Amino acid sequence: MNIIWRRFPGVSLLTALVGLGGCATTGGNPDDPLEGYNRAMFGFNDGVDKAIIKPVARGYKAVMPEFARTGVTNFFSNLGDVWIGVNNMLQGKLGAGASDFGPSR
Numbered sequence: 195m196n197i198i199w200r201r202f203p204g205v206s207l208l209t210a211l212v213g214l215g216g217c218a219t220t221g222g223n224p225d226d227p228l229e230g231y232n233r234a235m236f237g238f239n240d241g242v243d244k245a246i247i248k249p250v251a252r253g254y255k256a257v258m259p260e261f262a263r264t265g266v267t268n269f270f271s272n273l274g275d276v277w278i279g280v281n282n283m284l285q286g287k288l289g290a291g292a293s294d295f296g297p298s299r
Contacts, residue, residue, distance in 0.1 A: 276294070
């Protein structure tokens with residue numbers, strides 16, 4: 195019997211996959227009443243990611259030169275600093291908030 199597992203590794207893999215497949219639940223979990231919705235939304239998001247987001251990102255990377263991609267990243271990072279500065283000011287971190295609104299050193 196032990197020879198079968200060594201001679202046919204596919205049988206071992208298939209047995210493992212069938213065994214692990216039983217661990218996946220498809221509903222009726224009282225700890226997650228929105229499980230069906232969550233699974234459907236995950237499937238939708240995964241499909242959109244594979245069909246649209248990843249191809250666009252690959253095309254962007256293929257077309258845009260490195261310096262332009264760096265510039266776009268820096269632009270959006272600077273926009274994020276505004277909200278970080280507001281957050282720091284609201285927390286009373288005036289020095290950190292002021293530095294977020296000023297030029298970086």
